[in-house]
Amino acid sequence: MKNFTFCTTKTIVNEKGGVSRIAEFASGLNCTRVLVVTDKGVVAAGHYDKLAQRLSAANIKFFSYQDVGPDPSEQMVYSATEIATRNAIDCVVGIGGGSALDVAKAASVIAKTKIRLDEIFGIEKVAGTRLPLILIPTTAGTGSEVTYSSVITAADGKKKVVISNKLYADVALLDVELTSTMPTFVAATTGIDAIVHAIEAYTSVNKKNPISDMLAIEALRLLIGNIEQAVSEGDHWESKSKMLLGAMLAGQAFSNASVSSIHGFAYPMGEMFHLSHGLSNALMLSPILKFNAPAAAREYGAIGKNLFKEVSGDSDENATAFLIRKIDRILASLNLDKKLRDFGVKDQNVEDLAKAAFSQERLNLNNPRKIGLDDARAIYQSAF
């Protein structure tokens, strides 16, 4: 067996309505002055008010940065940090989708260390500590509440990542009530993102390990088994809870095992066409599963056999084909069986996309099938 290290968030609370206990969690970390990092959608949905009322009632002073947007920028991190510094904040609470949580993570480091993002982009470059950090997801997808990364769009327009064990939060709070206000499209695309996290963690060449494998399989069981009902039935708490849990387990898995080329091919679509992270992954999922299948039949087959009794005794190839058909059916039922051209990508863009995806070395290294530049062109063409 290969050596491995597995890290995750220290405290994970899975509790419907648990956001009402925010003051308790903050006090448990000795927090007296809290910065809440969030976005306008969370405020409009009333989730921020719920949290603010509880902090007020417990006499915990709080301030907020509510302007996180999609593909969060360096400036958002610095604006949040500035509020933290000006108000002598001693704790950061992120509540929202992956973008808000990623800004909260970065702000918790910078408010404490005063270093610049440029100095910490990359792997394990965070020196010193961060402020206490509580992360509360309002989507069931990114798993950001339990991951060690923060994806920020740098001043040059490129997405850059801070990767550090210091970014594991002190508390991740899963409150399914907060996911009930997600628009259908967001629920579908973030749910697919979570499925991609689990599949890529399970097939990661270099960093998969027995714990990430176990988490990825259980995540896929929950996600694949519940995504359609959770998306279509707004108040079906059972399926929504399973999606939230599945997305968190997938986050734990990929934070240790890494994602790979589906994400590598999705990132340039976010950078060049501003497609959401979940949608970009949804568009690349099936084409890359099909490209990888000849090299990943053992792993894809194991997923298929673990999840579907119809193929539990079949060959790896049959179980792989069953899994891919199942994924295609789910994408179709969520109305996500779309092509790049449906979202403004032109034929002549394929070359730039292929070059950008080919250069995502950190991710492609973990893909179960080696990808050359010609392969990258062919993959985008098949998704086009």
Ligand SMILES: [Fe+2]
């Ligand atoms: Fe993702």
